[in-house]
Amino acid sequence: MRAGWFRRGLALPAAERRLAVEAFILLAVSRVMLALLPFRVAMDWLGLRLVHGAGPGEEGNVPAPVVPLVGEAVCRAAAIAPFRAVCLQQAVTAALMLRRRGHATEVHFGVAKDGNGNMIAHAWSRCQGRLVTGGRQMPQYQPISVFVT
Template sequence: MNASRLRRGLSLPAAERWLAVEGLAMLAVSRAVLALLPFRIAMRWLGLRLDRRTGIAVDEAGETPATPSVLLVGTAVRRAAAIAPFRAVCLQQAVAAALMLRRRGHKAQVHFGVTRDHDGMITAHAWTRCQGQVVTGEQGMARYRPISVFVT
């Protein structure tokens, strides 16, 4: 763990530190479940179900701006991923954020998208949306074509 990142984390207000600790715990849970179980079973076990209504769910138009708790969850997951003693990829971050948002009474969506890289290989990305806001995975997300959505 990078010592300067740890020092910065210790300078956070207590509430934000605890949120980052929760984020780290949710990252560990999502990493373990996704590594140990087949994907479909893992998502069901985590309480995320495939949205079959439209195939690709989108947030309702005209929805109110994201509440502060939604934005804080995204920040906490990014902080936790930066200090995690394991590599926390976009899928684990998206699932961790969805779990944290559900704990706070919010409905979240975990989106999956694919694209082809410059060599023609398919690459994938996952991101979380809640209340019309991208919570995790926003960086580079525009390159990916959404293929499925899991909802809390």
């Protein structure tokens, strides 16, 4: 399956290939930072700060064309990463990529209970009112915190 992703990646326009490579590198950086440092320190070093309330709320803005491209690039990179790129790493990566392009991004954390009553967590990212990563699972989670770039 990975070879198929590689061949399809070569068929991408150069700009999308560059985004996918950037996403791959930032996935690895976010994984290392989040694994080695205490969570608050890692988020601070990555330039994400905790906000109280729902976040900046840019629902009315027209999303920049790069927003969905970044989401797709993160998804591509996560699919071929030699490590398990979980939702938190994907959300942080999307936020870093979009911040580099001048767009404020939110990383949301939510919790829910699984079928056995155990607490489970999920992270997703939003930019200009649009979901960038983690959108499919997001509705079942109760938001508990938001970090912004």
